[in-house]
Amino acid sequence: MPNSEKTTEHSLSQGTDPSEAVEIHVSETIPELQVIEPRELHVGESPVQYQEAPGYAWDSRYEVPDRYESTRIVLMVRDPFWMHAYWEIAEDISDIVTTALGPEGWLASRKTLRVHDVTDIKFDGSNAHRSVDIDIHEHATNWYINVDRPNRSYCAELGLIGSDGRFLCLSRSNTVRTPRAGASEVIDEEWMTISAIEKYYSAPTALPASPEMISAISERMHLEMGSEFVGEISSPHMAQRAKPRQFWLNAFVEVIVHGATEPDASLIIQGRPVRLRPDGTFQVRYALPDGEQIVDIEAMSKDGAMRRSITTRLTRNTW
Amino acid sequence: MGDEKGYLALILHAHLPYVRHPEHPDFFEETWLYEAITETYIPLIQIFRRLANEGIKFRITMSITPPLASMLQDSLLKERYLRHIERLIELAEREVDRTRWLPELNENAKMYLERFREARHLFADEYQCNLLAAFIALQDRGCLELITSCATHGYLPLMEISREAVNAQIKIATDYHRRTFHRSPRGFWLPECGFNPGDDVFLKQEGIRYFILDAHGVLFASPQPKYGVFAPVYCKSGVAAFGRDMESSKQVWSAKEGYPGDHDYREFYRDIGYDLDYDYIKPYIHPGGARISTGIKYYRITGKTHDKQPYDRDRALRKAAIHAGNFIFNRERQIEYLASVMNRKPIVVAPYDAELFGHWWFEGPEWIDFLIRKATYDQRVFKLITPGDYLNIYQRNQVSTPSLSSWGYKGYSEVWLEGSNDWIYRHLHKAAERMVELAKAYPDSDGLKRRALNQAARELLLAQSSDWAFIMKTGTVVPYAVRRTKEHLWRFTKLYEDILRDSIDEGRLQDMEYRNNIFPDINYMIYADKA
Structure with a gap:
């Protein structure tokens, strides 16, 4: 009733x-x-409101530092079409900037991420297949970078573009390889048995150069199969409950x-x-x-x- | 090889993050372990043991991660589990009384009381509080192939910047596994199936022969794998990659079509911890007073309604048998077809989180039981096998480089790298870099400095658990995950600074060792390895 x-x-x-x-x-x-x-009973928000265990109060000394005082940019791969970069610019870099761009260098320049496609080359700063500049907010310390071509190697430079258009690189990132977004176009078969392993193991392991292939990410990734369910299950044992009813x-x-x-x-x-x-x-x-x-x-x-x-x-x- | 047409590899990945708080008498997050022991690990042990005792031959692969194995061996947590199960027994006894005039619920209350008593008996009396002994015994009887995973379940694709850190996650885990389970692991469960091409080289160095990827990790390998996910490929290092079969996976995982959502199965979300009078249930819930699950749940899923019907155990078990039969029927058809188009016997790889069975899907262990029995007696098309066994049968495999991938949402790293958790990586990477710096600057230290260096390695490893980023993203106990990340990083940084200044605060170090005691035999010099 x-x-x-x-x-x-x-x-x-x-x-x-x-x-x-x-x-x-x-x-x-x-x-x-x-x-x-x-x-x-079985409605309402998440049933487990996080409760502090008594005696386990948060101690602010555990905060992570805002900065490590080193100028550095790191690139990570999120998926075939997205990368993430984080960076820090140390205080002591001001002198370099002033020397390179003049006393007004900081003010007159734009902070920029220059993303290079360095697939299968040894990057020397100027031989990238393609490079793209991304204007970044003055105070940003990280950025998600959209790339249109999967299965490529990228590196990023954090720098300043002066009023004269020159690019001053403050830090160059590691190089990462984005994954393929579909099946490989390489169909040559190569087989080995365990005994043959050592030969391959000592062989140079350069990734095969592959022509572009932009295909839709497989159906599964669009289907987002069972995502909610999977998410719950692989989480530690914590209940998430149904939406409120009337x-x-x-x-x-x-x-x-x-x-x-x-x-x-x-x-x-x-x-x-x-x-x-x-x-x-x-x-x-x-x-x-x-x-x-x-x-x-x-x-x-x-x-x-x-x-x-x-x-x-x-x-x-x-x- | 017999006359079977192919193979099914059931892989159970058992993992929980390292949660142990000796500084606090009653810590909520520790109940993750206690629940998993009662609801998953013990039921699985009971089922595997019974099958083995009946002389049924079966092969299941199980990864038991180092954090989980460490917790199962920890004397403090063992004591606390005993206290936990005894409290549950007391609650179940009260429930048998309370539900006396509600016969349908009373049946269930009695079932829980019996289960809890059995769990206590198995844990304390049969295995002297050491559940790992049960798994080792099943390994020795040839039922289980035990494999390992990263030292603290670190997600490797986002650790790429520090090859030394990747190496340490793999090497510490395999060392620990050998010491704990008395065998070298043949297989390695990459946390979240997260693979970055090249990581296989570290696995190779540890003698690992295979790992598991999500389907697209193998399907998108290059050159194209001839048999898709139905045969392994060798990385150039010679380590084999097995791909997850989507079809069998979906039957179990899928929220809409999967078995666990059946209306006859037990409803996970209706727990007496939420349903009953507050004063009555208070001694059995969160010490802070919040309502939490107790594990006693009286209702079945029933349907899309809030008016849940009482759980009927017999009916649920009949359904589990039907579902096991259905799963087998589908595998038979799938494998018959695959065998007809392949010139070798296919392997269907079906990996699941172990905690799905029993904890979330209450009837899951019985489903496995029925599955093994029916696969043994009712069909001839396929056999249960482990990936390691398959590599012994087929030593020649195609060479192909698997694709960067994971089994997380959308198939790559987005779950662990998005707005809620991307802030952690600059700190994790910095700590890893500093750890390598320390190992190289202070090789083969001894005394207090050695202790500090080893503890720094522990704190770094614990900060790297993929669980924290996952929890931040899924929004369950976010403050806890944030705190764990920050505390381990803070302790690491203190140690780093102390070691550089050559002024180690022994009291503080001792406190850290007391709290975070994972890997007692760790050797920080692993971070000086050429990676």
Whole structure:
């Protein structure tokens, strides 16, 4: 009955011979009723709000440094069409800039990433197949670079272009090779057995030069197959939950049966042994469905000579 | 070789990041390990052991990463797991009482109580808290081929700038594996299947014979692999690359079509940690008071509804058997076809995260059980095999250079290199560079300096775990992942500065050794290796 109001009524009666209950203290409030507060069950935001473990407070001294005081640019491959560069320009480079571009060098120049296609060549600074300049924000320290041709080698130079158009290279990156975006166009087969391995192992390992081949990335990558699911599964064990639904309400009823007997007695409720606390008190909790339930509580003294029992009838009606 | 037409290689990749906080009595992220032990590792051990005891011959490949193996061997975490499972047993006992008048839930409560008690028994009594012994025994009985992975599951394609760091991730892992499992690993699970052409040379140096790639890593290899992903290719180094089969993968992984989404299977997201009265459940959830999963879940997936029906174990197991049969039927047809067009027996490689089975897909271990039984008794088309076995059968393979790739979203490095996590690399790369600098500047040190150098290597390795970047991207426990990255980097940097100044703070070093004790036998000189 979604969205309908539920009301719960409980009628409780305590049965059995009152004289039997003399030696057992049973609180008058039993069975105690607990109407569970409505709350989110399987809706809402991520269920696991990150909680600091007590005593594990963040210490700001752990911050990573803003800079390492070295001028450097590093290139990484993200996929066949994207690379990522990060860099740092050290303070001490100012002199070089001033010498090269004049006192106004910094102000009059534009910070630039010059990306070179250096596939299968030994790059000397001027022999790239192609070079592209990317204007970068003054304060940027990293950049995603889109390249139209996969399966090529690239390096990037971080530099300044002066007012006269000259390029001052501050740092040159490592060279990376982007992957193919489709099947190889090389179909010559080459086979080997384990015994032949050593020969290849010592042979020069230059990558074969391949003509361009721009084909769509395979269907799988566009399909993004099972991405959500895969993402969840390979994550550490953390629940991510369903989207919120419409207005809702849940109510459940649980009863707590509690009491006390001699600390060394044994106690059986509903046919199951119940552990007593050291002081002889006990507590058992039951989810109460609609209808009538009988609770049998039986205690037996340690020597088995004495027994006491109490039976309670519970009725719940929900409409 | 028998009269089978081809082979199926089931590969389970078991990994968790190194999470161990001795400085805190009750640390939430450690429960990742405890849950995986109860829900995945122990059920898998039980199933493999039972199959072996019944004399069923099967071959499964399993990677157990060094961080996971280290945690399974750690005495503090063993003690804490015992405490954890005992608390769960107590909760399950209370649940058996509480659900007394709800018979459908009560059946499930009893099931959990029994499972938890069995888990405790297997862990504490049968294996004296050393689950690795169970895996080693299964290896020795010829059921499992255990392989390793990077030392701390570092994602190699984004480590390329430091060849020494790549070398260390591979070498430390294989050394650790040999010491732990008493055998040299034949195979290597590249974390996230992340491969950069050339990394195979480091694997070769460690005697590794094969690794696994996602399908396009092999399909886009050059020259074009003649048999696609259904036979390995040799890199020029002679290490073999096996490609993942998309078809079998999809049947299990896919959110829409995959088996784990079946309506009869247990619903992962309905846990009593969220459902029950707060005061009642409080002792069993996050020590800080947040509701978290307990592992007790009473409902089945049911369908696209919030009105979930109670879980029916028998019905779910019948479905797992049907799904295992379906998987086998599909493999038979696939392999028959492949065999008809190939002039050798094809291998279908099906890798999965081990934690999928049992933890996320509750019936997953039973599905594997049915799969092995049915594959053994009900068909003759294919046999279960490991990639290592296949290389023994077919020693001659095509030479081809696999493509840079991963099995992450979109197939490359975007998951680990995007707006949320790209900031880490400048620091990781700098630390790796400094580690190499230290190893070269202070070769063969001893005493306090040696300890500091070794600890610097540990902190660097731990910072490199791919898990942190992954968590930052997927947005689950981001602050924890950020903190772990920064803390390891901070400790590394302190050690670096101390060593250069020749003034090592022994108290601080001791604290670091106490917290981050992975790889007790590490030798920092690995970073001075020519890479």
